[in-house]
Amino acid sequence: MKLITRNTDYAVRALCCIAEQKQEVISADRLVKSLDMPRPFLRKILQTLTKAGLLNSSKGKDGGFSLTVSPEEITLTDVMEIFQAPIRLNECKFKKNDCPYISDCLLKGKIDEIEKEVIAKLKAITIASIIKKEVNVDD
Amino acid sequence: MKLITRNTDYAVRALCCIAEQKQEVISADRLVKSLDMPRPFLRKILQTLTKAGLLNSSKGKDGGFSLTVSPEEITLTDVMEIFQAPIRLNECKFKKNDCPYISDCLLKGKIDEIEKEVIAKLKAITIASIIKKEVNVDD
């Protein structure tokens, strides 16, 4: 049972890295070096994030990726939905079809409740909150 | 992302069925009929539950299965641990080895917190609580 797949994990780490660095854009190659993950896999993930609208990309020399919105605005659920969508703890599927017991399933209601809370908590985690290492005492 | 696999789902339904019926024991064949699931798969699940200590079994004519403890004492986590163990939202594994970032992973702490709460909630769900259809007003 994994809440977070490697796709999502890599994506989050890449987003953090992109958010943290000073240059305008950062290339896939440079990300591979700092993140130590398979280049083709990361490239695919970056492409997916771009298509999903979380990243800008520019081609050619000095091209690369940058965030489209601030790190505060990117939640963990945003990323999870891209790679693992939809977020359901409860699938209630039976060979592509709805489970025949879905209407009177006694487990479903209980799991649904837990699911709501999990999603709320995941939504509270943003790229910004992941990056922030310590609470700033001056704030 | 599934919190509960079919193994666990079938097992829970079987346990409910065993808990609810009046006879001392119930055979795999009778369970198959009332639960409508593949016989060999259910048999394997029943065997696993027996090995795990949740069921008693008796062979031969009029043999079958019964609970070893009361439905109140069987939690959802008990069953999940048998079929999906261990319950972790966060695996932090990288090709069988610990993820190299495990010590300073900023996501881990946050997910671990969520995990604790999820597990606590799953622990509160028992076979008895699943069976109980309505709150008894006389209580």
Place this chain on the structure above:
DNA sequence: ACAAAAAGATACAAAAATAGTATCATAATA
């Protein structure tokens, strides 16, 4: 003793999800 009815053990197989590779096309820019 022995046949029938049950569970036990175990090995195998199919399907789905996850993880990753490889290759060629396209665009920007010096």
Place this chain on the structure above:
DNA sequence: TATTATGATACTATTTTTGTATCTTTTTGT
């Protein structure tokens, strides 16, 4: 127009989940 970057897409490998198949053992009634 060569180089350096991403875009698109098809393919492959691995792991997990979901089953199936087959044979053995035990119990019980006759």
